[in-house]
Amino acid sequence: MCMLTDSLPAAGPAPEASAFTMEDKAVSAEEEEVFSPEELMRRAIALSVESVAQGGGPFGAVIAREGKIIATGANRVTLDCDPTAHAEIQAIREAARRLGTFDLGGCEIYTSCEPCPMCLGAIYWAHLDRMYYGNSKKDAAAIGFDDAYIYEELDRNPASRRLKSEVLLPDEAIEAFRAWEKKEDKTEY
Numbered sequence: 356m357c358m359l360t361d362s363l364p365a366a367g368p369a370p371e372a373s374a375f376t377m378e379d380k381a382v383s384a385e386e387e388e389v390f391s392p393e394e395l396m397r398r399a400i401a402l403s404v405e406s407v408a409q410g411g412g413p414f415g416a417v418i419a420r421e422g423k424i425i426a427t428g429a430n431r432v433t434l435d436c437d438p439t440a441h442a443e444i445q446a447i448r449e450a451a452r453r454l455g456t457f458d459l460g461g462c463e464i465y466t467s468c469e470p471c472p473m474c475l476g477a478i479y480w481a482h483l484d485r486m487y488y489g490n491s492k493k494d495a496a497a498i499g500f501d502d503a504y505i506y507e508e509l510d511r512n513p514a515s516r517r518l519k520s521e522v523l524l525p526d527e528a529i530e531a532f533r534a535w536e537k538k539e540d541k542t543e544y
């Protein structure tokens with residue numbers, strides 16, 4: 356479990372930083388090796404098992420291009436106090452950073468479990484070409500990770516969702532959109 360005040364280092368790298376460096380080296384050594392889809396999924400599964408031992412959630416992910424590992428990720432929600440630190444998000448962020456692009460077209464994701472709506476959305480935004488998953492949503496629900504209600508919420512009209520929401524200051528909010536439309540040197544994504 357994360358304890359915000361206790362885990363903030365006064366100076367120097369956080370404990371996570373050294374773990375990240377080790378991971379970084381492991382990926383670098385492998386990056387020219389070409390793996391089969393089964394081997395890449397086994398890597399994602401191994402990350403999910405290691406994650407449990409390290410205090411994270413039981414999820415791991417690998418992003419590969421033509422069988423070569425670009426990035427890996429494991430669930431760090433409780434370790435980092437980050438509700439968005441799902442394995443797929445971690446892997447997408449790392450892959451994009453390594454490749455220096457926000458477009459991961461040409462890459463594939465291997466995730467130890469069928470993604471939640473947030474990660475599925477991120478996979479679409481990242482333009483990943485293909486997804487492989489091991490466990491299903493049903494398997495995840497059986498151990499307490501039930502995201503079915505989020506999928507159900509997406510189908511509902513905003514007014515009838517569990518999450519209360521209302522439109523506020525749309526006339527002011529539109530300003531950024533007008534600026535975006537006018538901008539000629541924008542980077543579209």
Ligand SMILES: [Zn+2]
Pocket residue numbers: 441442443470471472473474475
């Ligand atoms: Zn997710």
